[in-house]
Amino acid sequence: MPKCELDAIDRRIVTELQTNARLSNIELASKIGLSPSPCLRRVRRLEQDGYIDGYRASLRRGRIGLGFSAFLGIKINGHANEQALTFEKTVVAMPEVVACHLVSGDVDYLLEIVVPELEDYQRFLVDKLLNLPIVREVRSSIAIQTLKAGAPLPLSHLASP
Known part of the structure; x- marks a missing residue:
């Protein structure tokens, strides 16, 4: 199994974003218990490291x-x-x-x-x-x-x- 280096906070971030990618950074930070600045840094790192592939709307076919x-x-x-x-x-x-x-x-x-x-x-x-x-x-x-x-x-x- 490939090594995954997501800590508990990273896992909570990606879980929340999978559920609702339209959360503002402030809303996301509040949900996971971080202040907005470190939350945003973590999200950007997750994007740069390739954990988050993108954001898109899910349409009803x-x-x-x-x-x-x-x-x-x-x-x-x-x-x-x-x-x-x-x-x-x-x-x-x-x-x-x-x-x-x-x-x-x-x-x-x-x-x-x-x-x-x-x-x-x-x-x-x-x-x-x-x-x-x-x-x-x-x-x-x-x-x-x-x-x-x-x-x-x-x-x-x-x-x-």
Whole structure:
């Protein structure tokens, strides 16, 4: 397991920010029991050290017209070559792809894609993904209902014994 150097206060900061990244520094400081200046220094250090990757609004997909989600298992021809790297860069740049994982098992990559509806998925699949020469096979699973997505990361494993 990679070494994580977050003390108890840092863990409280990231826990609070995962729950509500719009907290002002004064509100955050109050919640974790620090004065604003040291709180802000800690947040900036967490950002600089790469613990905090960014801040973004979490949107309801259906409300913005992206009600169709699918998970795609992708098999490619070859892994350790320039084509595989090109595939990764191309897929990561596609706005419909909201997650991309290199995985072990029956497929090589697992993608999560969001589009407005089935016809848009068909266009994405045929016009974009299957046009990539390295793609050998695509297995699709369509989300019927999303029960949980974009949840805060669990941090209990970081607690001091």
